Amino acid sequence: MTTPTGRVRMSPETRREQLLDLGTRLLADRPLEAISIELLADEAGISRGLLYHYFGSLQEFHVAVVRRAVEDVYAITAPRGVGDPLEQLAVSLGAYVDYVSENHTGYVSLIRAAAGGNEELRTIYLDARRALTGRIFEIAGSDQLAALGVLDSPATRLLVDGWAAMVENVVVEWVADPHDLSREDLLRRLALALPAVLVA
Amino acid sequence: MTTPTGRVRMSPETRREQLLDLGTRLLADRPLEAISIELLADEAGISRGLLYHYFGSLQEFHVAVVRRAVEDVYAITAPRGVGDPLEQLAVSLGAYVDYVSENHTGYVSLIRAAAGGNEELRTIYLDARRALTGRIFEIAGSDQLAALGVLDSPATRLLVDGWAAMVENVVVEWVADPHDLSREDLLRRLALALPAVLVA
Numbered sequence: 001m002t003t004p005t006g007r008v009r010m011s012p013e014t015r016r017e018q019l020l021d022l023g024t025r026l027l028a029d030r031p032l033e034a035i036s037i038e039l040l041a042d043e044a045g046i047s048r049g050l051l052y053h054y055f056g057s058l059q060e061f062h063v064a065v066v067r068r069a070v071e072d073v074y075a076i077t078a079p080r081g082v083g084d085p086l087e088q089l090a091v092s093l094g095a096y097v098d099y100v101s102e103n104h105t106g107y108v109s110l111i112r113a114a115a116g117g118n119e120e121l122r123t124i125y126l127d128a129r130r131a132l133t134g135r136i137f138e139i140a141g142s143d144q145l146a147a148l149g150v151l152d153s154p155a156t157r158l159l160v161d162g163w164a165a166m167v168e169n170v171v172v173e174w175v176a177d178p179h180d181l182s183r184e185d186l187l188r189r190l191a192l193a194l195p196a197v198l199v200a
Numbered sequence: 201m202t203t204p205t206g207r208v209r210m211s212p213e214t215r216r217e218q219l220l221d222l223g224t225r226l227l228a229d230r231p232l233e234a235i236s237i238e239l240l241a242d243e244a245g246i247s248r249g250l251l252y253h254y255f256g257s258l259q260e261f262h263v264a265v266v267r268r269a270v271e272d273v274y275a276i277t278a279p280r281g282v283g284d285p286l287e288q289l290a291v292s293l294g295a296y297v298d299y300v301s302e303n304h305t306g307y308v309s310l311i312r313a314a315a316g317g318n319e320e321l322r323t324i325y326l327d328a329r330r331a332l333t334g335r336i337f338e339i340a341g342s343d344q345l346a347a348l349g350v351l352d353s354p355a356t357r358l359l360v361d362g363w364a365a366m367v368e369n370v371v372v373e374w375v376a377d378p379h380d381l382s383r384e385d386l387l388r389r390l391a392l393a394l395p396a397v398l399v400a
Contacts, residue, residue, distance in 0.1 A: 116316020154379035159389060162370035166397070169365035170358060179354035189359060189397070196396030197366070197389070 016054050019046065023065035024072065028102060031109030032062050066110055066121055070128035073099055077132065085140045090191040092135075093167065097183065101175050108172060133160045136194070150198045163194050216254050219246065223265035224272065228302060231309030232262050266310055266321055270328035273299055277332065285340045290391040292335075293367065297383065301375050308372060333360045336394070350398045363397050366390075 010018070022044055026035050037058055040046040055061040076099055077092040100107050114125030137145070137152055137160075150156055167190050173179070174186055181189070210218070222244055226235050237258060240246040255261040276299055277292040300307050314325035337345070337352055337360075350356055367390050373379070374386055381389075 112316055116312055155381040155385070158370060158373055158379040158381065161373065162366040165369035166362040166366035170362035173358055173361065179358040181355040181358065185355070193393075193397045196399075197393045199396075 012054070019051070019054055019061070020064055020068045022046075023061060024068050024106075027065055027069060027106030027110070029105050031105060032066065032113055033109065035062065035065065063120055063124070066113070067124055069103070069106070069110060070124060074128060074131055079135065079139050085144055086191050086195070088139055089136070089194065090187045093171075093187050093190050094183070096167075097171055097175070097186065100171050104172075104175050111168065111172070129161070129164055133157070133164050136160060145198075148195055148199050150195075156198060159197050160194070163197050166190075166193065212254070219251070219254055219261070220264055220268045222246075223261060224268050224306075227265055227269060227306030227310070229305050231305060232266065232313055233309065235262065235265065263320055263324070266313070267324055269303070269306070269310060270324060274328060274331055279335065279339050285344055286391050286395070288339055289336070289394065290387045293371075293387050293390050294383070296367075297371055297375070297386065300371050304372075304375050311368065311372070329361070329364055333357070333364050336360060345398075348395055348399050350395075356398060359397050360394070363394050366393065 022040070023035060026039065026043065035058075037048045037051065040051060041048075051058065051061055055064055073096065076095045079088045079092055082088065083091070110121070110125070114121045142152055145152060145156075170186070170190065174181060178186075222240070223235060226239065226243065235258075237248045237251065240251060241248075251258065251261055255264055273296065276295045279288045279292055282288065283291070310321070310325070314321045342352055345352060345356075370386070370390065374381060378386075
């Protein structure tokens, strides 16, 4: 269906998704705060009115873009169900490393915004990290954890969260400067660090 | 020496140190941004003029307080030179845990300010972390590292930095909620995680 001006008419949901796609694409190589009304207008002819119609404000658009970005990270790191838990973990970590490589500037700005004062972004970020680390317990299963002498306890969750902080720190730094560490070695190190931290 | 109004006259350096002592004391149980001119006036009768005289601005005072706080962390975590490297590490970690316990609100605000957009605080924070982790290489020495099969390489420094991020994350969370983990267990886990991560 086309409008009188010849534009394709899309459902509000499709239009919203399209704007979010654009936002996450723009976020790849610029910080969140650089996604301005002017940039959206230049890149895709999106007016302030249209953006406000779908998202209420530029700030809410930023929040929606971050939510989409962490959903993307969750989706692309989904376990493939192939191999033992450590192999699966290494594959998921590889997908995470690729994501951070392809979206380094935006991802770092997202982390900084979440780690800094923005409580809404912080909540989205921490929920996403909890979902990511929660998956580890699903993959490993209580039997495999028990075989390592590890219980799914609050203490274990605390340490897994610490491991996730380490992974994020190391990967973000590694993408900026590989420190003579191959991608394969990086993944192996990070994957093996998890049982090492839990069993230590 | 007293002034005509009966106040003790102090050297500028002493006065500056005294203001920094007050700032770090105030930072213990409130975030950095809550250290306002009004609070300083209420708590210690310090005027805007006096503060500006010694620090130039409230913001520069905040930066000087953060610098002092990270110097405090560095000083109190100094190795005692007793025991093997892992024992020394656990003792230093214990001092760090105590510091974070006693200064939780302010320390969290410092981390957030550094992790967020404030580049000056970020530089101070990262320099401090580099100094803290650098000490690990001094304590362990290349012989002990070599005995573990670990070289003092860029890759090792990257992983040690990741371990430091894990320690910070876990300790800050543990102080807020111990997750059924005793202080002793916490220290043991964090200390053992370092060789585990490096050797894995």
